[in-house]
Amino acid sequence: MTEAQLQRYDRHIILGGIGIEGQERLLQSRVLLVGAGGLGSPVALYLTAAGVGTLGIIDGDTVSISNLQRQVLYTEDEVGRQKTECAARRLHSLNSDVCIESYPYMLTADNAEDIISGYDIVVDGTDNFSTRLLISDTCERLCKPFVYGAIRALEGQVAVLCKGKATYRTLMNAMGVNGDTPNPDKSVVGTTPGVIGSIQASQVIQLICGYGNPLIDRLFTIDLTTLFSFTIDL
Amino acid sequence: MQISINNTLTDTAAQTLQQLAEELSLPSKGVAVAVENQMVPRDEWSSHTLSQGAHVVIIKAACGG
Numbered sequence A: 001m002t003e004a005q006l007q008r009y010d011r012h013i014i015l016g017g018i019g020i021e022g023q024e025r026l027l028q029s030r031v032l033l034v035g036a037g038g039l040g041s042p043v044a045l046y047l048t049a050a051g052v053g054t055l056g057i058i059d060g061d062t063v064s065i066s067n068l069q070r071q072v073l074y075t076e077d078e079v080g081r082q083k084t085e086c087a088a089r090r091l092h093s094l095n096s097d098v099c100i101e102s103y104p105y106m107l108t109a110d111n112a113e114d115i116i117s118g119y120d121i122v123v124d125g126t127d128n129f130s131t132r133l134l135i136s137d138t139c140e141r142l143c144k145p146f147v148y149g150a151i152r153a154l155e156g157q158v159a160v161l162c163k164g165k166a167t168y169r170t171l172m173n174a175m176g177v178n179g180d181t182p183n184p185d186k187s188v189v190g191t192t193p194g195v196i197g198s199i200q201a202s203q204v205i206q207l208i209c210g211y212g213n214p215l216i217d218r219l220f221t222i223d224l225t226t227l228f229s230f231t232i233d234l
Numbered sequence B: 001m002q003i004s005i006n007n008t009l010t011d012t013a014a015q016t017l018q019q020l021a022e023e024l025s026l027p028s029k030g031v032a033v034a035v036e037n038q039m040v041p042r043d044e045w046s047s048h049t050l051s052q053g054a055h056v057v058i059i060k061a062a063c064g065g
Helices: A005-008 A019-030 A040-050 A083-093 A112-116 A128-140 A168-175 A191-209 B017-022
Strands: A030-034 A056-060 A099-103 A122-124 A144-153 A155-161 A219-225 A228-233 B002-005 B008-011 B031-035 B054-062
Touching: A019 A191, A040 A056, A040 A083, A040 A122, A040 A191, A040 A219, A056 A083, A083 A099, A112 A128, A122 A128, A122 A191, A122 A219, A128 A144, A128 A168, A128 B054, A144 A168, A144 A191, A155 A168, A155 A191, A155 B031, A219 B054, A228 B031, B017 B031
Parallel strands: A030 A056, A030 A122, A056 A099, A122 A144, B002 B054
Antiparallel strands: A144 A155, A155 A219, A219 A228, B002 B008, B031 B054
């Protein structure tokens, strides 16, 4: 680690669970974020700030005005522009040490295995059941952990899938949904993905550094109207 | 019998999870149910017996991002 990196990551280095060894692991890690929207914004910002080595971002969308209520990566003058391009610029200005790899298109059955195989961990920033299923099936096949997150209005969920026995199919079966189920509720307060995306980023850092008890085979849920939260064994 | 549903004490006549789902008019799809922090597969709802003081959590399917 360089002198500049020792200074930049000082608050990690003095933390018991990370230290110099954990920071070295972060700097060498390769994380893929699928979807750079409400969840993807805090995930990308916190992982870039934390100094992951490479952050891949896949998203085929452009920024729209209705995104700005929750997608804190973007600004008004970026409306109409490619999200991956805007995200890369913002993240590079936050931490130029991090290599940002952009994929300005959607994850599909044709490209999923090629893209995901180049990363250590995949983080969920998607907005539909079918892409999550595609990520989970691919991660299960390639033995890559999938840090799942999803939001609905004032509620959110996080789990680490494909690392133990549970996959997204486990969760879908429990919920009684499948890849064709439409989004049941698009309403959301901007802070919901802020909370859930931050927990996902926290899980990624935890998995890379190896501290604590990450949500492997467990589903964390929170209701922001009551702040009641539950951790359910899958 | 009194049970807790998402941290709220609730009186119920249901003996099984399936009866509770009917009593609460839960949709047939789009919700998961856990008892004592353990997810209960949907095909086990009818055989899962509820006991006094059970901690039930109902989780709505979510796919926003």
